[in-house]
Amino acid sequence: MRTEGLVKRYGRREVVRGVDLQARGGEVVGLLGPNGAGKTTAFCMVAGLVKPTGGSIRLNDHDLPRLPAYKRARLGVGYLPQEASTFRKLTVEQNVRAIAETLPLGRKERDVLVEERLRELKLEKLSGQKAYTLSGGERRRLEITRALVLSPKFLLLDEPFSGVDPISVSEVRKIIRSLRDRGIGIFLTDHNVRETL
Incomplete structure (x- = not known):
């Protein structure tokens, strides 16, 4: 993925x-x-939430500024905003399932996908818990899990350590490394250079 002169x-x-x-x-x-x-604005332009005034955004052969956000997501661009983006009154499992419902899968395939994603970031024990009861680190893991349901090629993480306790910062770093090791490209923003590096 590449932006030029945004x-x-x-x-x-x-x-x-x-x-x-x-x-x-x-x-x-x-x-x-x-x-x-302007970090968040730049990410919102890449994700398709804000229209750029100038410049280009490309994913392989696709010119992204011409595509709405949902088509960018289908091409493999995931975006996690800095603010909480879960459905607060739904359970952890319902949050993941809500994203899985957008995919053209049969019920059994969808059930397997939801189970796999919950297990992947160790959320299965929290699956019945309402999202508003989660800690900052648990919420961030849920948000990343929801993004992974769509099998992204690239993830835009806007201040992924914001609102997360120091122990969970370490967990989020491990998750980012594991996503990188799986071949997912990651852009992240932060204002705290030391924490990010």
């Missing part, structure tokens, strides 16, 4: 200027900078 303006205010990013499968690339530097 620009976003709101009226006369330029919030992103000339961002170039590139990652291959199995690479982790960090976009570091202080709050308000």
Whole structure:
């Protein structure tokens, strides 16, 4: 995946200027900078949530700015926002199943997929728990699990360590390394260089 000269303006205010990013499968690339530097806006443009003013976004042979967010997701672009993105009143399993329901699978295939994904990030013991009761680290694991249901080729993780306790930061780092080792390309943002590195 590659961006070149990514620009976003709101009226006369330029919030992103000339961002170039590139990652291959199995690479982790960090976009570091202080709050308000445009990191989240850049990610939202790549994910299809914000239309760029200029520049290009490519995934293999696909020109992404022309595609809506759901088509980008089908091509393998996953996005985890900094803010909580779970369905708070659903259980952990229901959260994962809600994403699996978007796939053209039969019931048995869907059940197997949900079980596999819950097991993958050790969420099976929490499967009946409501999402709003999860710790920051458990919530982040659930969000990553939901993204993995769609078999992404690239994941955009916006401040993945935000709102996560120090022990869970270590867990999230391990998860990121395991995703990288599986060949998933990862872009992540953060304002804390030390924590990220």
